[in-house]
Amino acid sequence: IAGITQAPTSQILAAGRRMTLRCTQDMRHNAMYWYRQDLGLGLRLIHYSNTAGTTGKGEVPDGYSVSRANTDDFPLTLASAVPSQTSVYFCASSESSNHEQFFGPGTRLTVL
Amino acid sequence: GQNIDQPTEMTATEGAIVQINCTYQTSGFNGLFWYQQHAGEAPTFLSYNVLDGLEEKGRFSSFLSRSKGYSYLLLKELQMKDSASYLCAVRDSNYQLIWGAGTKLIIKP
Numbered sequence: 001i002a003g004i005t006q007a008p009t010s011q012i013l014a015a016g017r018r019m020t021l022r023c024t025q026d027m028r029h030n031a032m033y034w035y036r037q038d039l040g041l042g043l044r045l046i047h048y049s050n051t052a053g054t055t056g057k058g059e060v061p062d063g064y065s066v067s068r069a070n071t072d073d074f075p076l077t078l079a080s081a082v083p084s085q086t087s088v089y090f091c092a093s094s095e096s097s098n099h100e101q102f103f104g105p106g107t108r109l110t111v112l
Numbered sequence: 113g114q115n116i117d118q119p120t121e122m123t124a125t126e127g128a129i130v131q132i133n134c135t136y137q138t139s140g141f142n143g144l145f146w147y148q149q150h151a152g153e154a155p156t157f158l159s160y161n162v163l164d165g166l167e168e169k170g171r172f173s174s175f176l177s178r179s180k181g182y183s184y185l186l187l188k189e190l191q192m193k194d195s196a197s198y199l200c201a202v203r204d205s206n207y208q209l210i211w212g213a214g215t216k217l218i219i220k221p
Contacts, residue, residue: 042116042199042211043155058208090154097207100145103154 006104021076023091031094032074036087081111114138116212123218132185140205146185147199195219
């Protein structure tokens, strides 16, 4: 693989279910990010990780959790999905917080 | 609060020039980014400004005035493939990106 990948591409989920969105990068970037993008709004940061083993909360962290066990992977978990979490989710990475971010192709999630 | 403003939609003609403005109010400033996002795709990096002035990169240029909290993206010799949304983002004092809602640019033949 080259760059940053996300899985699944899209998912329809029943409310209350648990879901993990996967993100993997092969650029050896230190920093990784999860955003959600909703119509009419800018990208909003959910969680971030400046380096493996550390994570931080963004603007809209409630209902989401992340882990960063290694440099390449940064999964996002919805413990109990709610309809307001219907969105397009983008994972991104950057060499450091000082550098431009590269985005994965996104996951379109619908919670019914 | 933190705020990034840019027009919701603009229309331009193929071959022409268009300027997309962005104004910002953020807690701290550590650079401004422009990204391009085609419908259904991921944002891709276009330009970065941290000092006042104009940065030119081919048909695209980006300008920054930190004292005015203002930037613009200038697209020359417009092509149909430039039809996309253009996202302005400011890196704040915590080194996190604050994003505008994006400007949808429609190119007409």
